[in-house]
Ligand SMILES: Nc1ncnc2c1ncn2[C@@H]1O[C@H](COP(=O)(O)OP(=O)(O)OP(=O)(O)O)[C@@H](O)[C@H]1O
């Protein structure tokens with residue numbers, strides 16, 4: 333497929349990565365656009381980190397391709413000036429100070445030592461610049477990881493679970509910072525295993541489970557899936573069952589084993605009320621519920637896991 | 640390449656472990672230099688002649704001085720080797736390999752830079768180890784009333800070669816780390832081989848009248864660089880000319896690095 337690729341576009345095509353019998357990434361394809369924050373979501377073990385490792389040239393794909401602006405990561409001349417990536421919060425030598433950690437990589441990235449102080453300032457670590465990383469908290473490590481990605485002032489930011497270990501203030505700051513970067517036209521890809529963590533930040537979502545793509549759209553597309561639900565409770569359990577079986581056999585899900593209660597998807601409360609009235613069924617509860625995005629996320633990923 | 644080198648050099652000098660090893664080595668060599676100088680002078684004084692012979696086997700003061708002053712590459716080469724090994728195993732242990740390959744995905748270059756960056760550190764270990772040995776050894780020789788031989792050009796040549804041998808050992812350590820990047824395994828195998836396996840094999844080979852084989856072992860090659868071998872003088876045997884010893888030891892380093900390049904270095908980083 334030939335298409336004009338913008339320098340900051342990430343493209344994963346039919347990517348497969350196996351570890352022995354485990355298909356960690358299984359025929360995965362998606363693209364990530366510049367100027368937007370994209371959430372890369374999936375439950376634990378879904379294959380997010382593996383996908384990113386292959387994209388970043390750290391692991392070889394079993395088959396398929398993963399490119400940044402049309403090029404494999406290893407083929408980029410000064411990769412750290414194009415892509416800033418943070419994969420694990422713990423990958424620092426504990427004996428180095430925060431500043432020394434950055435100073436080690438500065439020559440290779442091709443930036444002066446003064447840039448190290450700048451990025452420490454940006455992520456709020458300037459006061460602890462000379463402290464050993466071994467004594468850093470999880471949140472401080474996350475910030476240092478972020479500072480490292482910023483050294484080369486890259487067009488593309490790839491952050492694996494960057495919110496892990498951040499306090500609420502840190503998370504709020506991170507959100508603003510990611511939005512700011514995307515606002516400058518950069519590509520921002522953030523992975524997470526919880527949708528709620530990123531849903532206020534991201535423009536697009538890519539959801540995977542068991543190494544396969546289950547959903548890719550903008551946030552509005554995901555919200556459309558959320559739809560509406562109605563909770564129905566009746567003292568006449570048999571009558572309710574009969575009505576549901578007749579009218580909405582596919583839309584019902586039981587409520588925690590409660591007899592005489594049912595949750596109906598994509599049906600309005602008015603429809604249910606009128607049908608119950610016509611059938612002479614006594615109702616004790618008829619309440620519309622917004623199906624949360626997290627529910628949609630759980631359902632999407634659970635379906636894939638069940639399949 | 641300069642950039643990669645600077646990054647690798649900074650990695651080495653921004654940790655504390657190599658200062659610790661440097662200090663430990665210097666202290667060890669002060670002890671060994673003094674002890675050996677003392678024992679050589681005592682031996683030299685008591686075994687003056689072989690029975691029934693007119694020739695004396697009193698150790699030549701020049702040989703004593705050279706053997707004592709070059710003890711570092713004979714007995715403490717494991718220190719620069721460990722520093723070299725750590726430059727690779729430390730990355731694996733602390734999972735910094737990820738970041739290293741993110742900023743330089745050309746892994747062969749990273750390995751070459753590590754080999755080259757180990758050289759100045761090796762020089763430092765050579766200088767510190769040799770200086771500690773010479774200071775302690777010469778002091779004891781002087782106190783015992785023996786000649787320190789520090790006016791002799793051949794002694795200074797041996798001292799210089801001792802620094803060179805230590806330098807090469809640091810590079811060999813990098814190659815060894817590339818083959819065995821697991822830190823604990825690498826240190827255990829390294830200590831077992833250098834402190835136990837090779838000395839035994841060398842003595843064994845001499846015992847089975849195959850000293851020519853023993854001289855190609857890395858430890859023997861390292862000692863050959865200075866031309867004054869403690870083991871050879873203790874156990875007998877042959878020694879390569881200094882430049883062959885140098886080539887053999889450099890060869891070991893490059894061979895190990897090459898093996899590492901096509902095995903562990905190309906593996907997935909996960
Ligand atoms: N080096 C490896 N060897 C064997 N299996 C691996 C390796 N790395 C990952 N896996 C397997 O691949 C699958 C995907 O793992 P991955 O770390 O990519 O998931 P993830 O989506 O990042 O999960 P999390 O949210 O927990 O970080 C898992 O089943 C994992 O056990």
Ligand SMILES: [Mg+2]
Pocket residue numbers: 380381382492
């Ligand atoms: Mg992960």
